Amino acid sequence: MASAIEIDRLAFAWQGDQLTLDIPQWTVEAGETVLLRGPSGSGKSTLLSLLAGINVAQQGTVQLLDQSLSDLSGRKRDKFRADHIGYIFQQFNLLPYLSALDNVLLATQFSPKRRQRVAASGHSAEHLAVEYLQRLGLTSTQLHQTAVHLSVGQQQRVAAARALLGAPELLIADEPTSALDSDRRDDFIKLLLELSEQNNTTVLFVTHDASLGQYFNRHVELSDINRASGGLAHA
Numbered sequence: 072m073a074s075a076i077e078i079d080r081l082a083f084a085w086q087g088d089q090l091t092l093d094i095p096q097w098t099v100e101a102g103e104t105v106l107l108r109g110p111s112g113s114g115k116s117t118l119l120s121l122l123a124g125i126n127v128a129q130q131g132t133v134q135l136l137d138q139s140l141s142d143l144s145g146r147k148r149d150k151f152r153a154d155h156i157g158y159i160f161q162q163f164n165l166l167p168y169l170s171a172l173d174n175v176l177l178a179t180q181f182s183p184k185r186r187q188r189v190a191a192s193g194h195s196a197e198h199l200a201v202e203y204l205q206r207l208g209l210t211s212t213q214l215h216q217t218a219v220h221l222s223v224g225q226q227q228r229v230a231a232a233r234a235l236l237g238a239p240e241l242l243i244a245d246e247p248t249s250a251l252d253s254d255r256r257d258d259f260i261k262l263l264l265e266l267s268e269q270n271n272t273t274v275l276f277v278t279h280d281a282s283l284g285q286y287f288n289r290h291v292e293l294s295d296i297n298r299a300s301g302g303l304a305h306a
């Protein structure tokens with residue numbers, strides 16, 4: 072099977088010549104679940120922004136599912152992201168005045184590929200969105216509540232359901248559990264991994280909490296793959 076992520080001689084600086092990332096080589100195989108850990112400021116979100124094609128490295132290549140992101144125009148990278156990557160942002164990025172359900176359905180509105188995969192499942196997007204939200208613990212009433220009226224934990228579940236709808240090949244989660252207590256956090260991660268496995272989705276989960284490593288196939292320290300020395304001392 073193709074690699075989900077393949078990084079080769081990547082260098083990235085936000086400004087000047089102070090590198091935030093200098094990664095000679097890194098691969099995530101399709102189907103793996105990987106926890107990527109590093110202290111605050113070490114460059115985790117920066118790396119995710121390169122993987123998602125939001126920013127582009129000054130040097131080297133980032134290949135996702137055999138596609139080199141720097142070969143695509145900005146618009147094509149946006150389309151590639153919508154089709155192939157489910158992204159749970161630190162702040163969830165929900166539209167505040169849409170309901171939980173409508174926020175989840177946005178995932179298919181911007182991606183014909185995701186609509187096709189939903190259609191191939193034999194269910195409607197709405198049916199799957201409701202199923203995911205309910206499995207993640209939202210009540211029927213909460214499905215129709217606007218995002219602005221949901222708790223942080225509920226918003227996180229909506230963001231997870233949105234990222235997974237339409238079975239993207241890769242799920243990227245940027246520290247989505249920092250607002251939760253440890254029991255709820257562990258339950259959430261187990262569910263996220265269960266839903267990802269059902270969809271054959273590769274998972275890259277970023278955190279500064281090493282205790283979550285037990286749930287993943289592989290635990291990677293950013294400092295082991297990144298030669299740039301940004302960030303604070305290890306937390």
Ligand SMILES: Nc1ncnc2c1ncn2[C@@H]1O[C@H](COP(=O)(O)OP(=O)(O)OP(=O)(O)O)[C@@H](O)[C@H]1O
Binds near residue numbers: 085086109114116
């Ligand atoms: N948009 C930006 N413009 C300029 N510098 C930035 C930008 N985003 C991040 N940086 C810098 O890049 C470095 C890495 O930041 P990044 O957010 O990637 O770290 P992180 O490991 O995700 O941290 P945290 O765990 O706190 O989210 C920091 O020094 C930060 O100041």
